[in-house]
Amino acid sequence: MTIIFAHRGYSVKYPENTMLAFQEAAKEGADGIELDVQLSKDGEVVVIHDEKVNRTTNGKGYVKDLTLEELRKLDAGHLMKSITKKQPIPSLREVLEWMTTNEIICNIELKNNVLPYEGMEEKVIQMVREYHLSKRIIISSFNHYSIVKSYRIAPEIEIAPLLGNAVYMPWVYAQSIRAKGIHPKYTAYRSDILQSTLENGIEVRPYTVNKEKDMEKLFEKGSSAIITDDPVLALKVKHKSSLGK
Ligand code: G3P
Numbered sequence: 001m002t003i004i005f006a007h008r009g010y011s012v013k014y015p016e017n018t019m020l021a022f023q024e025a026a027k028e029g030a031d032g033i034e035l036d037v038q039l040s041k042d043g044e045v046v047v048i049h050d051e052k053v054n055r056t057t058n059g060k061g062y063v064k065d066l067t068l069e070e071l072r073k074l075d076a077g078h079l080m081k082s083i084t085k086k087q088p089i090p091s092l093r094e095v096l097e098w099m100t101t102n103e104i105i106c107n108i109e110l111k112n113n114v115l116p117y118e119g120m121e122e123k124v125i126q127m128v129r130e131y132h133l134s135k136r137i138i139i140s141s142f143n144h145y146s147i148v149k150s151y152r153i154a155p156e157i158e159i160a161p162l163l164g165n166a167v168y169m170p171w172v173y174a175q176s177i178r179a180k181g182i183h184p185k186y187t188a189y190r191s192d193i194l195q196s197t198l199e200n201g202i203e204v205r206p207y208t209v210n211k212e213k214d215m216e217k218l219f220e221k222g223s224s225a226i227i228t229d230d231p232v233l234a235l236k237v238k239h240k241s242s243l244g245k
């Protein structure tokens, strides 16, 4: 069965990477959420996609130059006019705390492929263990050295490489780094390669799948998951395709 991850939360409707977007995704019935983490000036793990706060908040500057307190003052919801209440940048701790109240799965993407963020893996793992959430977390990154490091520290937590380009025989690569799954960019992979990956026992969770036609195809092919900005549309398509079988 294909499960549905809400990319940056229910981000087609709510401000990306905010508690509101995660909570609404869970409310609508998504199986999982995907989120991005960076490190603040005072070493806190915070949930935001870019290295800078400029695009998604009303602030300016690098996340690494702002303390958690300073980051919390910003509004990550200001671009969505329909959202009138201030939406703070969540800390990873806040998300994990919330996860103890539900069953949601969480794909934590370590955004350490631009800035190195010394010690990020240890901080994330320590927190995941503290909340006993190892079985409901998948750590992914474009920085594959970082996910291998994560696996070495915490083999109980699943890792998955983000693959932006078509790697040759991705299942062989995944096995070589002890990843049980891959997160391929959907448009970069031919469907027969994704099929062979599944047949070789490696889970496939393509991103970012927002078109109905693409969703349909992936549900039909038995993709392990899809990562989408629109979990509500995905649920509708999934329901329809299961009715059709
Ligand atoms: O997890 C897949 C996807 O989130 C990777 O790209 O830029 O949306 O973080 P991006």
Ligand code: CA
Residues within 6 Å of the ligand: 034, 035, 036, 109
């Ligand atoms: Ca991401």
